[in-house]
Amino acid sequence: MLALALALWLAAVLGWWAFAFLPLPAAPPAWLAAARTACFGTMERGLPDTAGWMMLALAPASLLAGILVIWGGELRSVVRAARSRTGRVVLAALALAALVEGGWVVERLQAARTAEAWTPGPLEDGPLPAAYPREARPAPDFTLLDQHGAAVSLAALRGRPVVVTFVFAHCQTLCPFVVATLRRAAPDGTAVLLVTLDPWRDTPATLPGLAERWALPPDFHVLSSRSTRDVQRVAEAWGVPAARDERTGDLVHPGLVFVVDPAGRLAYTFSNPPAAWIREALARLGEGRERSG
Numbered sequence: 001m002l003a004l005a006l007a008l009w010l011a012a013v014l015g016w017w018a019f020a021f022l023p024l025p026a027a028p029p030a031w032l033a034a035a036r037t038a039c040f041g042t043m044e045r046g047l048p049d050t051a052g053w054m055m056l057a058l059a060p061a062s063l064l065a066g067i068l069v070i071w072g073g074e075l076r077s078v079v080r081a082a083r084s085r086t087g088r089v090v091l092a093a094l095a096l097a098a099l100v101e102g103g104w105v106v107e108r109l110q111a112a113r114t115a116e117a118w119t120p121g122p123l124e125d126g127p128l129p130a131a132y133p134r135e136a137r138p139a140p141d142f143t144l145l146d147q148h149g150a151a152v153s154l155a156a157l158r159g160r161p162v163v164v165t166f167v168f169a170h171c172q173t174l175c176p177f178v179v180a181t182l183r184r185a186a187p188d189g190t191a192v193l194l195v196t197l198d199p200w201r202d203t204p205a206t207l208p209g210l211a212e213r214w215a216l217p218p219d220f221h222v223l224s225s226r227s228t229r230d231v232q233r234v235a236e237a238w239g240v241p242a243a244r245d246e247r248t249g250d251l252v253h254p255g256l257v258f259v260v261d262p263a264g265r266l267a268y269t270f271s272n273p274p275a276a277w278i279r280e281a282l283a284r285l286g287e288g289r290e291r292s293g
Contacts, residue, residue, distance in 0.1 A: 003074075005067045007090065013060045014097055020048055020056055021105050034205040049213075128280035132268070139164070139258070139266040140237035144195065144223035144230070145204045147211035152193065152221050154264065161285050162191045162260040163278065166240045167222075168198035168251060169210045178255045178272065179214050185278035186219070194222040197242050197251050199231035261285050 020040050040052030048056060139162075143153040154162065163186055167175035179194065186192050194216075196202035202210065202224050211222050225231050235242065242253040255272035259281045268281045 003077075005071055007094075009060070009064055009067055010094055012063070014094075014101055016060065017056060017105065018101055020052065021101070031205075034203065037206050037209040126276070128277040128284075132277075134268065134284075135266050137266050139260045139264055140234070141264075142195075142234045142237070144225050144234065145207070146221035146223055147207035147216070149204065152223060154193070154260070157191050158264050159262050160189060160191060161262055161282050162193060163282075164193045164195065164238070164258040164260060166195050166197050166235055166238070166242075166253065166256060168196050169202050169206065169213075170198065170250065174253075174255050174272070176214070178257065179216075181273070181275050182220070182257070182278065183215070183217065185275035185282075186217075187279070187282065188219070190219060190282060192217075192220045194220065195234055196222065196224045196231060197235060197240070197253055198249065199224050199228040201249060259285070 019036060039055060040048035139154060141154045143151050146152045154164075163182060165178055165182065167178060169175075182192050182194075194214075202222075204224050204226060207222050207224055211220070214220075214222070216222065223231075238256075238258065240253065240256055242251045244251045257270045257273055257278065258266060259268040259270075259278065261267045262285065267285060270277060270281075
């Protein structure tokens with residue numbers, strides 16, 4: 001009985017760690033992405049958070065302890081069985097599975113280290129140039145769901161400045177940097193809309209966890225939809241290019257940030273701007289309202 005229990009335990013551990021680290025398909029079921037976030041959480045580097053690492057270690061350890069307490073007296077017979085031909089085959093198969101899975105884990109850890117070491121390219125950290133082009137065309141309207149399950153539309157935000165950008169949860173470098181920049185740049189009263197580029201994985205059910213991971217202030221809304229096509233149309237309307245790897249679901253995209261004036265007109269378009277530029281752009285919108293008033 002102990003041999004069977006240990007085999008089932010090892011299989012369960014391999015499955016548990018695979019659930020945490022195996023790359024999700026390009027279009028996973030909503031329950032799968034939500035369940036993995038609920039079990040392990042995710043940090044900006046794409047790894048489980050502190051509670052997730054505890055779940056990965058403590059859950060198997062406590063189960064193993066329980067097995068040994070109940071069937072520990074059979075341990076010697078298990079060792080003898082492992083030396084048999086069948087036992088060696090079983091151990092070899094389990095070792096191979098552990099080796100393959102270990103490769104996934106190492107790959108994720110290496111990606112995390114790369115993300116941690118990444119720094120944005122050189123940016124002009126001075127004030128927004130006075131001659132930076134100012135636009136005045138209508139910003140494409142849309143309605144999507146935010147992390148609270150509420151419908152958020154650009155039209156409903158008329159009368160206040162809005163910042164719009166396009167990001168996705170599994171991005172480990174550019175997206176967290178853009179979100180952190182917006183947290184520093186956007187003053188109170190500015191609505192910030194973070195539209196996902198990955199609606200296949202960033203479903204409405206996963207948005208609360210993403211908002212918590214990114215520590216979003218009250219006026220920040222991370223947006224998706226139950227229809228992936230609805231989200232794709234928004235990116236297309238705003239002219240945001242994104243190259244998607246259909247095998248892994250990962251995307252390559254520019255860090256575009258759009259500033260919309262209180263009248264719903266697209267005022268500025270930036271690519272990976274420093275916080276000072278965004279603050280200055282929003283300040284100019286306020287100055288424009290005062291002059292027109």
